[in-house]
Amino acid sequence: METKNQSTATTESNKQKLVIVREFDASRELVWKAWTDPESCKKWWGPKNFTCPVCKIDFKVGGKYLNCMRSSEGKEFWGTGTYLEIVPIERIVCTDSFADEKGNVVSATHYGMEGFPLELRVTVTFEEHEGKTKMTLVHEGIPSGKITDLTNVSWNESFDKLAESLK
Template sequence: MTKNTVNEVERMVITRVFDAPRELVWKAWTDPKYVMQWWGPKGFTSPVCKIDFRVGGKFLCSMRSPDGQEFWNAGEYHEIIPHEKIVSSMYFADSQGNKVEPEELGIEHEAIDGAYDVTLFEDLGNGQTKLTFIGNEPMESAKNSGQVEGWNQILDKFATIVQGLAQSK
């Protein structure tokens, strides 16, 4: 078994299989009009999402909590292999995309030095796609801080969007 590691630290890895073609899963993951529908855990909305989807391009998305508090994430794309792989950096930000340290927001976050987020899209045949998200944080701290739970809630919302797109094809 191969671990997804940088410096031998086990990284957060979350995998889902969708009953939809890879191109459709890719579209739901990369098109801001769909990202706004699934970005953020259960109960959160995303009123703003700007994506310059190219290597070197940046993104900026907001998450609004049920009580109206806003959180911003921004990042940059480092590698894009269409319908297969996205490598990106992501960080907490202000509404202008400027980096904000997690501690300033009262958020516990431990990143692995030199690690980027990696999203893989694998065609399983029979109209199914496997999505694997590899985060830039250690699995143990991601579990303890609630990030694994949050990403699973995000992927639950994402699954609903993918299912709707697949049914409308």
């Protein structure tokens, strides 16, 4: 599957807005389902060499998600968020936080990481583009520097897996 990849980061007073644009050779409905259906999400969530053994999605405004990314060494990283806006097959806006396995928000230091705020914001849009789906992710509030670079790599590795799952 051919995908086009574009990433940019802009700084606003020490906080980054990471923007990633990917094009998938699949319908908007299928790409949307990959984000909204727990079984579909498990197939691609997390960077290369990570699996997603747990994905719970209460897909409604005010609903929450809870995901677990497991490294090849068995270390688990949990994440949660609340859906703020949903426009079917067009746009998802949610918060994004580290969590424990029960869905409680925890500091990044819980996982040995420094510098992350407790809550970030993720906006994903889906557009039809020449028979394919153009997906744009905006991840806001990431501290500038190395964390932005690592987040960019992690998202893009996840989206590589997403492209494979859509075949």
